[in-house]
Amino acid sequence: MKIDIPHYVRGILDRLIDNGYEAYIVGGCIRDILLKKHPEDWDVTTSALPEEVIKIFNDKTVVNTGEKYGTVTVINGDGKVEVTTFRKEGDYSDGRHPDWVSFGNNIEDDLRRRDFTVNSMAWNPIKGIVDPFGGEEDIAKGTIRTVGNPLHRFSEDGLRMMRAVRFASNLNFTIVDETLEAIKYMAASIKNISMERIREEFFKIIVGTNPKYGLNLLLDTRLMDFILPELLITIGFQQNNPYHDMDVFHHTLCVLEKTPPVLHIRLAALFHDIGKPYCYTEDEEGIGHFYGHNKKSVQIAEQILKRLKSPNKLIRKVSILVEHHMRYYNSNERYEIKKLICEVGKDNIFDLLSLQKADAMCKNKEGLIDNAHNMEKTVKEIISNNEPLCLQDLAINGEDLMKSGLKPGIDMGKALNELLNMVIKNPELNNKETLLTIALNKWLSAKCNERF
Incomplete structure (x- = not known):
């Protein structure tokens, strides 16, 4: 299968491979390509360790964005790419981060730790698509399925339940029964997720292509009970x-x-x-x-x-x-x-x-x-x-009225608002000379009469 990727991304792949390492574009960008969409982000996974990646790209800007988890970001004038070392992970005791990470040299082990099959594919120009968990088939069927046991996947990170809803609604996919039932069973655990993370997923559902479907899924899975x-x-x-x-x-x-x-x-x-x-x-x-x-x-x-x-x-x-x-x-x-x-x-x-x-x-x-x-x-x-719509649109202001003899205070505020009402109804009145004439005749003359 021919995959068209930006030259700066291909350059990163080629340089890693030329230096004797395995390297693949991975995850959501593969999903989007198969769906004939243009990926917003490009991720690369490799057998090279973070320090090796930094050394290989010593002529580029390389930012250490998560070395503990094997991730650095390579930046050049055309874009940036996250490059992450193949890894295995331990349990998620805190419901978000793995207890331990070990780096490896096996692409399938790296794909095994990911959330859904549609996000667990990789590609490089040598091997083509690597898809050990049936992501390509699930894309063809329009289904969202976890990699492995859904209860285990959601216990690692409860936010994945909302991600399942988001992918289903935004891609107009269905969630397979086993994954759907696991979300219903574990819905209450979403309370353990920070509001900021919930907000970001919820907002992506709301601005997605099918928010009605997304909200109905949140309702069906009982996630709505805890989110909204x-x-x-x-x-x-x-x-x-x-x-x-x-x-x-x-x-x-x-x-x-x-x-x-x-x-x-x-x-x-x-x-x-x-x-x-x-x-x-x-x-x-x-x-x-x-x-x-x-x-x-x-x-x-x-x-x-x-x-x-x-x-x-x-x-x-x-x-x-x-x-x-x-x-x-x-x-x-x-x-x-x-x-x-x-x-x-x-x-x-x-x-x-x-x-x-x-x-x-x-x-x-x-x-x-x-x-x-x-x-x-x-x-x-x-x-x-x-x-003219508001006080700041009037051709005169309080200072103009004061210079004409009207004292500041409540009366001035009333005068300005009355003038505004006049020009809203009759925009042609909105010039300084006309408004000052109206003010002189209506309020200043009245003030003068009060003195005698």
């Missing part, structure tokens, strides 16, 4: 509302899969209605309502994201989108649309519109999708015209 228990209450929670024909959970999945694969938008989609079960009321006709659910959803979303030790900037972006996701306006409500742009910020408004369009596509409300698209057109027009 707050979502469980939405399952089967009927909305009893003519605009919704799905329960809260399935509506959420629908919105999630219709948003672009941008992390904060996908997370906002996941959490936008998570507060609904806590805000449910029925009117006299038995129709369900969820007043204030956006605020409750923000509260729960922030709680979850903080538990996952997410960056504050990400939490803020998600909160803004969740809080304002119900703010739909008709295209002729330019005043309200401008206020919304100012509240969420130009950096967030189009992300909010993406969420709103996805939400509209998952409701039964006639005209809502057209409304969302028309609102987007209006937003683009407002921004393109550079129409």
